[in-house]
Amino acid sequence: MGALSSYFSAVGRTIATLGDGLAVTFSYLFRKPVTLQYPDRTVEPLISTLPERSRGILEIDIDVCTGCTMCAKQCPIDCIHVEVVKDPETNQRMLTRFDIDIAKCMFCGLCVESCPASGLRHSHEFEGAMSDVARLMLHFVDKPLPVAKPPKKDEPVQTKPKGSIVREMLRDPWARTRKSKPKAEECGDIG
Amino acid sequence: MEELSRNIVEALGLNPFWEQVFYALAIIVVAVVVFMAALTIAGLLTYLERRVAGRIQSRVGPNRVGPLGLLQWLADGLKLVMKEDLIPACADRPMFRLAPYAVVVGVFAAFVSVPFGQLLIAADLNVGIIYLLAITSLVSVGVLMSGWASNNKWSLLGGIRSAAQIVSYEVPSALSILSVVLLAGTLSMQGIIQAQGGQEYHAEFWARGGWPWNWFIFHNPFAFIAFFLYFTAAVAEGNRTPFDLPEAESELVSGYNTEYSGMRFAGFFLGEFANIYLMSAVATTLFFGGWQIPGILPEEQASSWSLQLMGLLIFVFKAAIGCFVVIWLRWTLPRLRVDQLMGLCYKYLVPFAFICLGGNAVYILLIKAGSTFDWIVHGAMTLFGFALVVYFFVRVTHHIRLVKDRVDFDILSRGTKKPFDPAVQTRRYGRHRKGARALEITGQQGKEIG
Numbered sequence: 001m002g003a004l005s006s007y008f009s010a011v012g013r014t015i016a017t018l019g020d021g022l023a024v025t026f027s028y029l030f031r032k033p034v035t036l037q038y039p040d041r042t043v044e045p046l047i048s049t050l051p052e053r054s055r056g057i058l059e060i061d062i063d064v065c066t067g068c069t070m071c072a073k074q075c076p077i078d079c080i081h082v083e084v085v086k087d088p089e090t091n092q093r094m095l096t097r098f099d100i101d102i103a104k105c106m107f108c109g110l111c112v113e114s115c116p117a118s119g120l121r122h123s124h125e126f127e128g129a130m131s132d133v134a135r136l137m138l139h140f141v142d143k144p145l146p147v148a149k150p151p152k153k154d155e156p157v158q159t160k161p162k163g164s165i166v167r168e169m170l171r172d173p174w175a176r177t178r179k180s181k182p183k184a185e186e187c188g189d190i191g
Numbered sequence: 192m193e194e195l196s197r198n199i200v201e202a203l204g205l206n207p208f209w210e211q212v213f214y215a216l217a218i219i220v221v222a223v224v225v226f227m228a229a230l231t232i233a234g235l236l237t238y239l240e241r242r243v244a245g246r247i248q249s250r251v252g253p254n255r256v257g258p259l260g261l262l263q264w265l266a267d268g269l270k271l272v273m274k275e276d277l278i279p280a281c282a283d284r285p286m287f288r289l290a291p292y293a294v295v296v297g298v299f300a301a302f303v304s305v306p307f308g309q310l311l312i313a314a315d316l317n318v319g320i321i322y323l324l325a326i327t328s329l330v331s332v333g334v335l336m337s338g339w340a341s342n343n344k345w346s347l348l349g350g351i352r353s354a355a356q357i358v359s360y361e362v363p364s365a366l367s368i369l370s371v372v373l374l375a376g377t378l379s380m381q382g383i384i385q386a387q388g389g390q391e392y393h394a395e396f397w398a399r400g401g402w403p404w405n406w407f408i409f410h411n412p413f414a415f416i417a418f419f420l421y422f423t424a425a426v427a428e429g430n431r432t433p434f435d436l437p438e439a440e441s442e443l444v445s446g447y448n449t450e451y452s453g454m455r456f457a458g459f460f461l462g463e464f465a466n467i468y469l470m471s472a473v474a475t476t477l478f479f480g481g482w483q484i485p486g487i488l489p490e491e492q493a494s495s496w497s498l499q500l501m502g503l504l505i506f507v508f509k510a511a512i513g514c515f516v517v518i519w520l521r522w523t524l525p526r527l528r529v530d531q532l533m534g535l536c537y538k539y540l541v542p543f544a545f546i547c548l549g550g551n552a553v554y555i556l557l558i559k560a561g562s563t564f565d566w567i568v569h570g571a572m573t574l575f576g577f578a579l580v581v582y583f584f585v586r587v588t589h590h591i592r593l594v595k596d597r598v599d600f601d602i603l604s605r606g607t608k609k610p611f612d613p614a615v616q617t618r619r620y621g622r623h624r625k626g627a628r629a630l631e632i633t634g635q636q637g638k639e640i641g
Contacts, residue, residue: 011539018524023583025247025523027590033251 047124047163055107055122058100059166061159062140064119067095067147071111071120079104080111084147094144102128103136117151123163131174138169222303225313229302233464234264240464240518247522274453279342282450286340291451291458293333298462298469300326305472306380308482308503309492319380320368323473324361327428330462331357334430334437334447337459341450349446352529353437357428359536364424366544367417370551371407371477374414383407384481388489401483401505408478409572413550418478420544422516425470427536430463431517433524434532441526471513475506482506 036042042049050056058080060071067084083097112120130136151157200210238253238261245252254260278287304319306312316322331354338350372378375386387405403409408418427434438446448459475481482502484492492498527535558565 019583020586021523022519023586024590025519026587027594028249029243029246030591031246031249031594033246034249035251037251 047126050124050126054124055109056124056126056163057102057122057128057138057166057170058105058107058111059121059123059125059138059163060098060100060140061119061165062095062098062145064117064148064151064157064159065095065098066117066150067093068116068150070114070116074110074114076108076110077104077106085144087144087146092146095141095147096144098140100138100140101136102138103133117148118157119148119159121159121162123166125163125166125170128170130170138166140165221313225302226299228307229299229465229468230461232468233461234268235261236464236467236514236518237267237460238264239514240521243515243518244522247519268457271457272454276453276455277450279450281342283340283342286336287450288455290333290337290340291455291462293336294330294462295333295458297327297329297333298465300329301469302465304380305469306384306476306481307506308499309381309384309489310499311503312381315379315381318378320372320378320383320473320477323380323469324365324368327466327469328357328361330466333462337451338447341447343450345443345445346447346449349437349443349449352443353430353447356430356434356436356532359533360424360427360434360540363420363536363540363544364428366541366548367421367424368477370414370417370544370547373548373551373555374407374410380476384476384483385489387480388483396486400485400487400489401480402485403480403576404566404569404573405483406478406480409569409576411551411554411568412572413547413554414478415572415576416543417547417551418474420540420547421477422470422474424536424540425474426517426520427532429466429470429517431467432521433527435521435526436529436532467514467517468510471510471517472506474513475509479509481509 038046047056067082069082069084072078072080072082079101081097081099081101082095084093085096086092087094107122109122112122115121128136199213200207203209241263242252242260244250252260253263256262256266278284301323303313304316304322306315334353334357335350338346338348338353341347371383375383377383377386387407388400398405407414409415430437436446437443438448443449448456451459482492482505483489484498484501484505487498492502558568
């Protein structure tokens, strides 16, 4: 009789627990979803909810760059390319290229720490999806410009607001990369 | 259809050869219509599955493609059609290509004898339910074929498991169907539904048509149990969780369809979802009175288009509830182990199915249909059934009360209609604009929850 009663009690337990389990999941049908529907059902742009020190896409305020190339030297994966040439006429050091390859960047922040002018920093931008990976090569120098003087100690450096530079560059993900096909050396290591 | 083609030929004054042509054309048209209807149902079920799963897991689910995300399944189908159709290098190519067709044919051919309404059935076979049992067995052949042809150990294991499972669960499923066949006295699907319309010599309004107490599930206690046996066995035969061992993602990497991609994978997928509707439609036919309308005899229904439409809606509504229950079960129960699966079948379902079959037979022998005692049993079973449902909803309200303010009854909404209250959002997602405040907030949150 013991075997039989345990058999039927197993059946009864199965039915009772199954019913209650179904009741629990049914009640979950009437729960508010906890998920945040990114990107268009948030109160404010998600970017403004990020912590102050979050590491977004790199940007450089080219007006305060001293052309020291410390960032390029520090970068463990060589995603920063800086070129400084001396203008033969004025003898002024000119910044001719400052490219950051966001597709390669691993957001370690070593370059930011090494920058003496604090012109290089992590913005809070993170939505960098592009139709073409070559567009993630950010060119910060359009035409050669003279490098800035190194700041004095304890002197605050005036820079443009955080994110204002790179946001402009990432604005249109479907824009054409170039009118003409870019040259291999222009694209750095992407090819 | 034969009559129709004969009439057309007579009206046009053609020779009798054309009768065959029109008949063939009519068959092709009906086949295409049924196939398309079944595809649409399967597609919509994939959407329903994802929405229900979303809500049960406190998510929203797909809500972007079309209103409420209703066109999501079309987008998914389009994506699968455009995907590359890969065949592994060492696969058994002809069999690999053939397997999805076996699954699709096995499931969709069954739709031929599934009624949608009193007159809406492609072919009311006189062996309807046996045909259904036979043709759906083709699915296990397809699954086994795909498992073998993939040349992959996981696929092969999945295929073998599926075959073992389907063969085992065919026994309780067929036995519980047999109980209904005893009650109805026919194998035809329409005949079984007809038999649930109450006794025609009863003039009373409450005894005619598809009242719950005329359904076979509430016919007697044995039929009541037989329904649950059938439903469990059908879920197992359809390889659905908690019996989805053949495609156990966590152990067999999706089992027999691991190596499939593109449209061939979609074939398996559509087969699985069409099978959900199929099992619900068969349960509706066998146990829930099909297209019978309460208070209206089948003869009256046959004479009116509006009643026909109502019958169709009633049938689809009942089947939809069945589909919902299958999906809901999937997101409630964890997967069984192989030995538990076989134990459930042979130690519990099969003996109970035999008891139900015998019990039904004895009930029919001893109790005269339409006698007072018969009506008392029907009524008592109906009351018992509704009491169970009421008790279930009491439990549900209990669980809803437990979640308090986090309740949202607008389950069809596109998630949250109003934007988030910033204060709530801060608390829930820990927005750290300022370092110090962030710490304070997370501290608070920890206190509230813990």
